[in-house]
Amino acid sequence: MNETDLHFFIDSTVNYFEEVTGEQAITGIPYLKGKEPVVLDYSGIIGISGKRKGCVYITTTSEMLKSLANIILNDHQATIETVKDLTGEIANTISGNVREAYGSSFMISVPVVVEGRAKDIRLPEHVQTFVIPITWKEYKSFLVVCLE
Amino acid sequence: MNNDDQSMPFSALEPNAETGKWESQWRDLERVMHYLLQHTGEGIFFLTQDLVIQEYYSKALQEILGISNLRGRNLINLLENRIPSQIIENTKEYLQLMFRPDLDEEVINELNPLVETEFFYEDEWGIWTSSKYLSFTFRRVTQEKNIILLLITIKDVTEKILLSKKIQQTEEHTQKQMEWLVNILHVEPEMLKEFFIGVEQELANIEEILKNAKDTKNPRELIENIYRSLFIIKGNASMLDLRFFTDKTNQFINKVFKLRNKSDLNGNDFVPIVVSLGDMREILKEVQTIFKRISHFHNHFRIKRAYESELLVHSLKTLIISLSKQLGKAVKFDYKDFDALSIPYSYRNMVRDILFLLVRNTILYGIEDFDQRKSSNKDPNAIIKISSMINDGFLGLVMKHDGRIDRIERMIQRLVTYEPDENLPESSLEGIQVTQLLFTPNLQMDNERELEASYSMDMELLKRKLKEKGGRLKITFTSEDCCEFKILLPLRRV
Numbered sequence: 333m334n335e336t337d338l339h340f341f342i343d344s345t346v347n348y349f350e351e352v353t354g355e356q357a358i359t360g361i362p363y364l365k366g367k368e369p370v371v372l373d374y375s376g377i378i379g380i381s382g383k384r385k386g387c388v389y390i391t392t393t394s395e396m397l398k399s400l401a402n403i404i405l406n407d408h409q410a411t412i413e414t415v416k417d418l419t420g421e422i423a424n425t426i427s428g429n430v431r432e433a434y435g436s437s438f439m440i441s442v443p444v445v446v447e448g449r450a451k452d453i454r455l456p457e458h459v460q461t462f463v464i465p466i467t468w469k470e471y472k473s474f475l476v477v478c479l480e
Numbered sequence: 481m482n483n484d485d486q487s488m489p490f491s492a493l494e495p496n497a498e499t500g501k502w503e504s505q506w507r508d509l510e511r512v513m514h515y516l517l518q519h520t521g522e523g524i525f526f527l528t529q530d531l532v533i534q535e536y537y538s539k540a541l542q543e544i545l546g547i548s549n550l551r552g553r554n555l556i557n558l559l560e561n562r563i564p565s566q567i568i569e570n571t572k573e574y575l576q577l578m579f580r581p582d583l584d585e586e587v588i589n590e591l592n593p594l595v596e597t598e599f600f601y602e603d604e605w606g607i608w609t610s611s612k613y614l615s616f617t618f619r620r621v622t623q624e625k626n627i628i629l630l631l632i633t634i635k636d637v638t639e640k641i642l643l644s645k646k647i648q649q650t651e652e653h654t655q656k657q658m659e660w661l662v663n664i665l666h667v668e669p670e671m672l673k674e675f676f677i678g679v680e681q682e683l684a685n686i687e688e689i690l691k692n693a694k695d696t697k698n699p700r701e702l703i704e705n706i707y708r709s710l711f712i713i714k715g716n717a718s719m720l721d722l723r724f725f726t727d728k729t730n731q732f733i734n735k736v737f738k739l740r741n742k743s744d745l746n747g748n749d750f751v752p753i754v755v756s757l758g759d760m761r762e763i764l765k766e767v768q769t770i771f772k773r774i775s776h777f778h779n780h781f782r783i784k785r786a787y788e789s790e791l792l793v794h795s796l797k798t799l800i801i802s803l804s805k806q807l808g809k810a811v812k813f814d815y816k817d818f819d820a821l822s823i824p825y826s827y828r829n830m831v832r833d834i835l836f837l838l839v840r841n842t843i844l845y846g847i848e849d850f851d852q853r854k855s856s857n858k859d860p861n862a863i864i865k866i867s868s869m870i871n872d873g874f875l876g877l878v879m880k881h882d883g884r885i886d887r888i889e890r891m892i893q894r895l896v897t898y899e900p901d902e903n904l905p906e907s908s909l910e911g912i913q914v915t916q917l918l919f920t921p922n923l924q925m926d927n928e929r930e931l932e933a934s935y936s937m938d939m940e941l942l943k944r945k946l947k948e949k950g951g952r953l954k955i956t957f958t959s960e961d962c963c964e965f966k967i968l969l970p971l972r973r974v
Contacts, residue, residue, distance in 0.1 A: 358746070361690055381598075
């Protein structure tokens with residue numbers, strides 16, 4: 333995993349917020365993931381395979397998703413389904429950008445949405461995992477990138 | 481080979497000689513085909529021009545693809561999300577060509593995109609959990625010169641591919657490991673162990689700094705703290721002459737330097753830092769693995785204390801000889817008043833580190849080269865003398881040299897004399913500069929400043945270590961040509 337890869341994932345995510353909501357998201361200082369779980373209320377997971385294997389996921393709070401739903405969908409009382417769909421959409425956007433950037437020699441999975449903070453998301457142990465805090469408005473999310 | 485060729489390795493079917501009927505023959509044929517498809521280890525199936533899998537296929541095909549009920553399914557649909565999309569596109573084109581009778585089969589087979597491909601298996605969430613390498617071969621089935629079907633065979637070639645990849649990776653990895661091994665072999669195992677512990681601690685420190693960064697209002701403070709940890713790693717690596725570690729740490733430090741000069745910092749700016757941190761972690765892990773493999777040899781040959789003590793003096797001798805030679809200097813080493821056996825076991829490593837640091841820095845910064853000494857009417861051979869004593873409950877170590885008393889050493893003398901909260905002589909600008917130098921790492925890239933920064937960091941590190949043990953350092957200039965470092969360590973631990 334090099335700096336270009338990491339910048340790419342960060343920019344894809346941050347640009348999503350600006351394009352869709354008109355409000356910029358701010359990247360926090362990235363760090364290496366330890367044993368502690370990095371999981372909030374909802375997580376959108378993308379698997380990457382082919383020449384390089386790994387996983388990327390965005391995890392966020394239901395408050396943030398509801399605020400997003402309010403802006404994007406004009407939905408003031410977003411249901412769980414709406415919130416899950418939005419998680420999938422953010423992950424899908426990242427996924428689409430990855431597909432475009434890394435070409436068709438990579439396999440990019442359809443995003444999987446996971447609800448709940450109960451457990452950590454299992455990632456390949458032999459690969460470094462980077463955690464990037466992202467703040468949009470007053471809401472905190474994490475982008476987690478694990479790629480060979 | 482033409483599929484219409486009648487010279488087959490088995491007899492053609494004939495109706496029953498008595499009844500003229502075919503039933504039992506067909507049943508026999510069906511049974512044989514069933515055995516074949518049941519027991520072959522390869523995936524075998526027929527494909528129509530619409531790319532649909534036909535009724536009869538081998539049991540192994542289901543196992544290889546991880547899919548059951550294949551009859552009537554489209555091959556391309558099955559491959560989607562299991563192999564890269566580019567290969568799927570190539571496969572579609574290839575299959576179209578295979579059904580063209582005007583094209584030679586052997587020529588087209590060279591375009592086979594599935595000759596060896598990685599095939600991925602999904603879990604219930606649609607996430608890939610495993611993969612195999614499969615090899616597809618395609619043969620035309622013709623009838624009266626028309627291509628009616630394709631016979632496809634799939635073999636699992638995972639073992640062969642993985643072995644070949646492993647050999648290649650091992651070769652590359654071994655080359656790197658050999659370089660690392662050569663770099664660490666000269667270092668005593670206990671020293672290496674301590675070094676690894678030190679690096680672990682500092683890397684963990686940097687990780688904590690980054691992880692807790694959200695609470696900081698001053699990113700520059702983070703940078704200073706990261707720099708301090710890196711400098712400690714670099715210092716320790718230099719002491720043990722672990723060049724690859726020193727080089728890697730230098731690269732890391734340079735990235736930190738760039739941030740230092742940036743006016744407006746944000747999270748993105750720390751991406752190079754965290755990636756470098758990841759790289760260093762990997763290197764540390766690799767080197768520790770190599771070390772574990774070789775350390776059992778050392779465990780079989782536990783050395784006695786007397787030998788350990790001889791080893792210390794021998795290591796210092798080796799350092800002096802090699803560094804002097806490198807720098808064009810001539811240095812005599814006098815250790816006749818140094819009794820390594822008098823050093824308590826608990827101080828052994830610390831004393832070794834201190835003497836290495838002092839001797840190294842003396843040769844680097846203090847002692848002039850051969851010609852400079854001659855032109856100053858000094859004995860061209862400089863002297864470094866070490867001695868030890870036990871006095872009033874303290875272990876004393878002294879290192880003397882007759883090199884030039886340089887600006888740096890006068891500065892260092894002040895460095896170790898003043899604490900940051902002590903009042904410095906107001907007239908002493910140099911004193912203030914020195915204090916700043918001590919407690920604020922100098923991050924400028926200019927070579928001389930870097931030397932000062934390096935020396936001052938080493939001495940800060942030394943001073944810190946001594947303070948932890950209740951020890952003291954004193955520097956005196958016994959004459960214009962003689963500098964003495966005296967270290968006192970309490971024999972009763974504080």
